[in-house]
Amino acid sequence: MLDLPALGRCQCGACAYRIEAPPFVAYTCHCTECRKLTASAFLTCMQVPAEGVVVIAGTPVERERTADSGNRLTTWFCAACGSTLYAENSARPRVRTVHVGTLERAEDVEVTAHIWLKRKLPWVEIPATHRQFAEAGDWTRDYARDPGRYRAS
Ligand SMILES: [Zn+2]
């Protein structure tokens, strides 16, 4: 269970943020884009209300790209060390996707879902009890407390 507020920062510490709202869902993405973004096997994220992510140090810079879906993905990162901190998908502008590895207490985040498993590296083992999606996840039930936030407007 993630205690709030929760603190996060980039590798060098120039950028830091505070999470003030509970996550809707936490999951690991095995897509090739996330592999490039992290230079690792996968990216673990949690989706939180946009206003629940408050930058408390530095000025993360943003980079925008267009996803295969046609949605625009904006990722904020530290210009000094390159750590990626959080992102926004244009399909859900009132949500931020926080990169869990930048949290000070990442071990407190309960990750129980996996997406883009069709791209998973072969040596990554998925617990049988975790929710699994071959491609994008469906988080409808995770947004039960605020369903409107799962949509664009
Ligand atoms: Zn940094």
Ligand SMILES: [Zn+2]
């Ligand atoms: Zn991904």
